[in-house]
Amino acid sequence: MDNWEAKNSSTNSNGTELTIGFISSAVSVVLFGTNFVPVKKFETGDGMFFQWILCAAIWIVSLVVNLIQNCPRFWPLAMVGGCLWATGNITVVPILKTIGLGLGLLIWASFNLMTGWASSRFGWFGIDPEEVSNPVLNYVGAGLSSINHSENGHDASWVDSLSPLAKRVIGCSLAVIAGILYGSSFVPVLYIKDHSQRNGTIFKGASQFDLDYVFAHFSGIFLTSTIYFLIYCTAMKNNPRVYPQVIIPGFVSGVLWAIATCCWFIANHYLSAVVSFPIITAGMKNYLLLLAAFCIILAGSLSTAFSKV
DSSP: OHHHHHHHHHHHHHHHHHHHHHHHHHHHHHHHHHTTGGGTTSOOTTSHHHHHHHHHHHHHHHHHHHHHTTOOOOOTHHHHHHHHHHHHHTTHHHHHHHTHHHHHHHHHHHHHHHHHHHHHHHTGGGOOOOOOSOHHHHHHHHHHHHHGGGGGHHHHHHHHHHSOHHHHHHHHHHHHHHHHHHHHTTHHHHHHHHHTTSTTSTTTTOOSOGGGGHHHHHHHHHHHHHHHHHHHHHHTTTOOOOOGGGHHHHHHHHHHHHHHHHHHHHHHHHHOHHHHHHHHHHHHHTTTOOHHHHHHHHHHHHHHHHTTO
């Protein structure tokens, strides 16, 4: 009887964690799909000023989260993930100007998905590999989510036919780099969590709850974006292109992005990164696609998720 109750309690607990993980993933996908809506009607120019406003809002949200979490220990290594993300983010404007949104998003989203999933699944960069009960199902899920990124092939071909070879090479290269940087941004947090379980490391006893690292991660984003903005101002001889009308919309956009990423951190905790990456990155890319595309994402996401059960 005690055995049955323990097993039943464990099943309920796992079910609750899966529910929280899936809800967090869904909220993340919706907010990632709409966070740029507030700035849609405003001129952002070369994007450097807009990015700095966006990152300032992101940091403020992390400050609130940090206070809610009772100011957990700050691990500087977690800032590296934010630095990686901010570095990848400054490539977006050059990518859009060389190969366009269609091909650019196709490439960086695919590399983002595969880098984030593979680093967690196979234990790259010093983190522990994620074990799944059904590896084949997990591979199918990641594969389906990745394949679905090719739905915008027509847009990519149209842009490609209008772009010179040099622009295609530069744009595609930057998109690959951006995707890898985006996909690697969670690695420092996963590294800290994994090594917190080992004796003789400086991370011994570190928190296992991903949300406790949001403040450090977002601080890395804001610090890096500020450095890049100062470099930009210097290059522009202290005459940067500033668009005052984008300040409030950019701030709102940053808040939405920050909440979406906080939900991603929660999904990483309850589902693990090897499951959350295919679900969220596929959902981000295919937010407005037709029902057929959604079915492919759903099949990939569920296959990935149930591979852990």
